[in-house]
Amino acid sequence: MMKEQGDFVGIDVSKKKLDVTTLHGGEHRTIHNDAGGIKDVCEQMLVLRPQLIVMEATGGYERELAIALVLAGLRVAVVNPRQVRDFAKAMGKLAKTDKVDAGVLALFGERMLPEARGVPEHEVRELDALITRRGQLVEMLTAEKNRLGMAPRALKPSIQEHVRWMERQVKEIEGELEQVIEASLIWKARDELLTSMPGVGAVLSHTLIAKLPELGQVSAKRAAALVGIAPFARDSGARKGKRSIWGGRADVRSVLYMATLSAIRWNPVIRAHYQQLIARGKLFKVAMVACMRRLLTILDAMVRKNEHWTDVTLAHAP
Numbered sequence: 001m002m003k004e005q006g007d008f009v010g011i012d013v014s015k016k017k018l019d020v021t022t023l024h025g026g027e028h029r030t031i032h033n034d035a036g037g038i039k040d041v042c043e044q045m046l047v048l049r050p051q052l053i054v055m056e057a058t059g060g061y062e063r064e065l066a067i068a069l070v071l072a073g074l075r076v077a078v079v080n081p082r083q084v085r086d087f088a089k090a091m092g093k094l095a096k097t098d099k100v101d102a103g104v105l106a107l108f109g110e111r112m113l114p115e116a117r118g119v120p121e122h123e124v125r126e127l128d129a130l131i132t133r134r135g136q137l138v139e140m141l142t143a144e145k146n147r148l149g150m151a152p153r154a155l156k157p158s159i160q161e162h163v164r165w166m167e168r169q170v171k172e173i174e175g176e177l178e179q180v181i182e183a184s185l186i187w188k189a190r191d192e193l194l195t196s197m198p199g200v201g202a203v204l205s206h207t208l209i210a211k212l213p214e215l216g217q218v219s220a221k222r223a224a225a226l227v228g229i230a231p232f233a234r235d236s237g238a239r240k241g242k243r244s245i246w247g248g249r250a251d252v253r254s255v256l257y258m259a260t261l262s263a264i265r266w267n268p269v270i271r272a273h274y275q276q277l278i279a280r281g282k283l284f285k286v287a288m289v290a291c292m293r294r295l296l297t298i299l300d301a302m303v304r305k306n307e308h309w310t311d312v313t314l315a316h317a318p
Helices: 036-047 063-071 081-090 098-112 121-151 156-183 186-192 203-209 218-227 250-266 268-279 284-307 311-316
Strands: 008-013 016-022 028-032 052-056 076-079
Touching: 008 036, 008 098, 008 284, 016 036, 016 098, 028 036, 028 098, 028 218, 036 063, 052 063, 052 098, 063 076, 063 186, 063 250, 076 081, 076 098, 081 098, 121 203, 121 250, 156 186, 156 203, 186 203, 186 284, 203 250, 218 250, 250 284, 268 284
Parallel strands: 008 052, 052 076
Antiparallel strands: 008 016, 016 028
């Protein structure tokens, strides 16, 4: 796989200082781990625009820096220290200094390409598991409600009881999701940004945070392809087939579809886009997919620029 352009940066974090090393630039700086130092690092990284910034989870000392970098639109991976130690041993790097550690982190980023999320991996797994479980419960709940309408009278009480139980389970899962999001300043800030857009609620916001971490880090076209709402040509020789969508992350796509139905009613930009498409004779399904892409494109721009839903955001959204 071809690597993207851009350097890799390792930051060794301790309570009092930050050691910042660029892998290919060969630069090393030691900076105080305080508000001034964090601002200094952010400014340096915004100029450098590295492909990835890697730091270890160090009991919370890394959180403020990670939050500042992520909210500045930079790609940050907070990785497990044990993985980095094992990697260093495998590479034969046995020396142990803050400068060496920062260099190892940068090299780890280039060779292992950890996922850029800015939060520890165990928190990501917990959020993803909760999102997945909520989806499973909602699917089962819908199936039971459908059965209720066709069931004999003798079976209705037991089905109704099961429906009520699953509804309670969904609410409990949603409560746990809120707690996980609130516990992470990065995710909380991202959630507030996403839900500032009319038509985007907690379900879509949480799903995008957990299952589409690339949002704001790749092009809008690439984000649409990841979700499976980018049209692909089906041409062969002189035959010109209809463009269609396929592949992608079906769980994200289904949540985005429901959010778009809401946005068509409550979001002035999406509503106007939908009405224009229908007025031009587009089928409902075609118009919906186009509106899903429009919604995702605007959210991608908001995340990339770290801007809430405002007239300024609308003016500059692709």
